[in-house]
Amino acid sequence: MEIVLNVWNYILEHIDQLGKLTAGVTVVAMALIAAVKRFYLSYKSKSPKKTTRLIKYLKNYNSYMDDEDRAFTKTCINDEIMRNISRVPSPNNRKDMVYIFNRIEKRQYIKEISKLQNNIEKVNGHYKVIIGKVSFLPLFYKFLGMLSIFIFLIFILLGIISIYEEKSMQVMLSFLFIAVIYEIIGLYFFSFFPSKRTIGRINDELSMFPAL
Numbered sequence: 126m127e128i129v130l131n132v133w134n135y136i137l138e139h140i141d142q143l144g145k146l147t148a149g150v151t152v153v154a155m156a157l158i159a160a161v162k163r164f165y166l167s168y169k170s171k172s173p174k175k176t177t178r179l180i181k182y183l184k185n186y187n188s189y190m191d192d193e194d195r196a197f198t199k200t201c202i203n204d205e206i207m208r209n210i211s212r213v214p215s216p217n218n219r220k221d222m223v224y225i226f227n228r229i230e231k232r233q234y235i236k237e238i239s240k241l242q243n244n245i246e247k248v249n250g251h252y253k254v255i256i257g258k259v260s261f262l263p264l265f266y267k268f269l270g271m272l273s274i275f276i277f278l279i280f281i282l283l284g285i286i287s288i289y290e291e292k293s294m295q296v297m298l299s300f301l302f303i304a305v306i307y308e309i310i311g312l313y314f315f316s317f318f319p320s321k322r323t324i325g326r327i328n329d330e331l332s333m334f335p336a337l
Contacts, residue, residue: 176205211239218242221337225252228334234327237319241327252331254324266318273311280304 179202183195190198204216211226213219222242226235238245241254248255256263284300319327 176202176209179205213239213242215242218245221245221252224337225331229330230333231326231330234323234330237323237327240317241319241324245331247336250335252336253328254331256321256324263318266314270311270314273307273314277304277307277311280307 179198183190183198183202187195207219207223208214211219211223213222222239225238225245229235229238238254244254244256245252246255247253280300281304284297284304287297287300
């Protein structure tokens with residue numbers, strides 16, 4: 126308890142410095158977010174280079190390939206195309222996932238099913254999402270979500286203290302901006318892995334058609 130009080134007193138004594146540090150972190154974070162966004166949009170707008178290269182090989186060097194070579198090249202092209210379309214990286218899961226995507230009625234569950242692809246099993250001739258009682262990923266994302274919300278509350282409290290102690294507007298806004306960022310991150314982690322209720326509804330959908 127004494128350690129916590131010492132840390133708290135240190136924060137109160139150095140709130141101006143923390144505010145300036147937070148302001149600097151805010152500027153850097155905004156610059157990084159803008160850079161990542163530009164990179165993502167640039168990458169997204171480009172055609173898949175490997176797929177284009179494989180199609181070029183198949184078209185321009187067809188006479189140098191035998192039937193086995195052509196069949197293998199077409200398989201590689203299909204793998205690259207369906208990897209990008211389905212967002213399912215593993216070829217072992219992709220066939221089942223595409224089969225499910227084509228048959229599920231409630232299309233809004235496709236994103237959640239993609240997240241759960243490694244937890245889908247065949248039970249009595251149907252697909253079913255099975256989550257173990259102690260599953261690492263759900264617990265991990267809940268932990269990150271709770272940690273982010275805890276940090277969010279700390280920065281909200283620092284923002285309130287900065288108002289109470291009549292610190293500069295820059296200090297207060299920096300604390301509140303970081304708090305909002307951590308709130309968004311926390312909500313993202315909480316929503317990343319589907320809830321038990323959503324999993325139950327997905328299983329109801331999966332039970333409406335037979336497995337492969």
